Amino acid sequence: VTDHQRIGLFGGTFDPVHFGHLRTAMEITEHFALNTLYLLPNHKPAHRSAPGANTAQRIEMLSHAIDGVDRLQIDTREADRGRPTYTIDTLTELRAEQPVATLLFFMGLDAFAGFDTWHRWRDILKIANLVVIDRPGAELSTFAQNLLRTQASAQGAQIHNGSVGVIERCNVTQLSISATDIRAKVSAGKSIRFLLPDDVREYIEQHTLYS
Ligand code: ATP
Numbered sequence: 585v586t587d588h589q590r591i592g593l594f595g596g597t598f599d600p601v602h603f604g605h606l607r608t609a610m611e612i613t614e615h616f617a618l619n620t621l622y623l624l625p626n627h628k629p630a631h632r633s634a635p636g637a638n639t640a641q642r643i644e645m646l647s648h649a650i651d652g653v654d655r656l657q658i659d660t661r662e663a664d665r666g667r668p669t670y671t672i673d674t675l676t677e678l679r680a681e682q683p684v685a686t687l688l689f690f691m692g693l694d695a696f697a698g699f700d701t702w703h704r705w706r707d708i709l710k711i712a713n714l715v716v717i718d719r720p721g722a723e724l725s726t727f728a729q730n731l732l733r734t735q736a737s738a739q740g741a742q743i744h745n746g747s748v749g750v751i752e753r754c755n756v757t758q759l760s761i762s763a764t765d766i767r768a769k770v771s772a773g774k775s776i777r778f779l780l781p782d783d784v785r786e787y788i789e790q791h792t793l794y795s
Pocket of ligand 1: 595596597598599603604605608690691692693694695717718719720759760761762763764765
């Protein structure tokens with residue numbers, strides 16, 4: 585038994601949160617023995633168009649979804665900032681709060697393909713480890729392939745207590761669910777049952793989101 589903290593961050597728009605996110609969150613929490621995995625809703629994503637639900641609503645849907653699961657929490661710092669933010673700033677803040685914890689930043693393979701366009705991406709690897717999660721249909725860019733290869737030979741292939749800059753790939757149960765598809769189904773009047781938790785579906789209905 586160790587009291588070393590392993591803290592994960594899983595960023596996204598969560599517009600809305602669905603079982604693709606939630607099952608992934610559960611599996612990576614167990615696989616990487618995380619004390620806490622923070623789901624990190626962004627405020628206004630730098631790389632995407634404006635979301636359909638507002639920030640407060642995305643956070644409320646997330647809270648419904650993770651209710652009762654102790655190791656899953658929400659970190660609202662990016663959402664609270666009220667302006668677009670960079671991952672490097674969030675990780676710098678988190679590092680200041682958690683000077684000795686091992687930090688793991690999770691992203692889907694689709695997001696990792698464009699990691700070289702992220703603000704100060706090299707500095708991200710000085711603070712945290714990166715876990716790239718396989719996602720149906722997504723492919724590694726040439727940049728991503730090269731970075732995985734060079735980083736593995738420089739830092740070792742496995743995240744361990746105290747490591748930074750390790751990039752691991754992780755396979756999770758592949759659920760081909762996307763928020764885009766859920767929004768499209770709602771707006772077409774189709775059912776979204778069994779794609780996301782009932783509480784979240786009811787929230788969407790009550791607030792007539794995406795229609
Ligand atoms: P959209 O369809 O609006 O782009 P999304 O469903 O991709 O949304 P995001 O909020 O953009 O959801 O995703 C947040 C993170 O979760 C990203 O790193 C993304 O790769 C990952 N993710 C999303 N859906 C899945 C899924 N079905 N399986 C595994 N990872 C997923």
